[in-house]
Amino acid sequence: MKLSTKNAITAVAGCLLSVSSLSAFAADSFDLQALVKAAKQEPPLIVYASTGKIVKQAKAFDKKYGLHATGVKAKAPQILEIVSREARAHNVKTGVILLEDAPAGIEQLLSKGYVESWVPPDLAKHIPANYQHPLTVVLAPNVWAYNTKLYKTCPITNIWQLTEPKWHGKVAMQDPLGKPAYTDWFNQMATHHDKAVAAAYQAEFGKPLKTDESSATAAFVKALAENGPLLTSSDTAAAAAIGAPDVTNSFVGLISTAKFRKNKDGMKLGLCKNMVPFSGWSYPTLGLIVKGSHSPNAAKLFIHYVMTAQGIAPQSIDGKMSTNQTVRLPKNEPSGVGKVRNQIMGYEASSANSDWQSRQDWQDLWSLNYRK
16 A cells, blocks of 8 residues: 555645655655654654563664654553544544454444554565555464373364364363454354365264354354363463473363463473364454554554564564565474464454454354353
8 A cells, every 4th residue: 555645745744844755755656764754753652552562662663763662562452442532532642553353443443534554665565465454464373282292293183173072171262252353263264264164074074064053163163162162361371271291181272372482481382283174363463553643654664664574573483473475483483383374264354344243143152052
């Protein structure tokens, strides 16, 4: 996405830039150095994100460009509330948000005009189109995991195995009733990959799936809930149940790749590769600029920064994958998810509205069928 001439003039005039600087912001001649110059004339930048790594990223950004930027960690609901209140009060303090709840961000902020999406023109060719509207900065994988001390390889190869009696009560995962990303996963799978879920059933049981549910995914969600997974309030607790070095119960489960860094402290987490139909799924972090910010150019510069290898590095080490296809995960990323990236179900923002509208339906399906 490139800046229109009208928007460029507005942004530059607001910062009292010279005519020569203005030409650098034309739609056909993006100039990073001109953006840096514009940003340096603006007030300090405030960036909110749901990861504590934002503090380190803002400091590095500050050091690189000689700007004043502050990174603040806050949960997604808090970020939504802060931006909404500032917009309604016409008292905008926030410049950029990195929001992990894509459906809420699109429905509660973007659709109301409180924020806008901007894709750095010089990087756009490296970012797939489906991650540009709005801009997705990173994809955070949740993967099926096992205990490498108990098993040489992952004991599950197909998601439908998790619904069988052998794994009753032995699948650790966060409670979908408290984690909207999980219901979004259900809906994404039903909307875009339901045939793959049905095919996985036939591959496992040797017969076509017959169900009264609305989709193969709904049948899977119901069967998984009925098999009594160990529900936790955090990935940390789920990871401990799966990979603690002294565990004797044979748990598998679904966790963030960030938890694999605990392996250096003795945890025994392994990633389940070649699962059918997916070894995991990812949820997006949107990069959005708050409209009415007094630092619009600094906000654009920060978005540009986090779309580079240097800018996203503090998150990449946790397995979070940049949508900039030229940026790779570091070799010492502990989960190894970069090697199975094509086995991780992505996120399609085209159905974000459906994800948002159907959250309660998926929660109802889960709660009505969950058995301990």
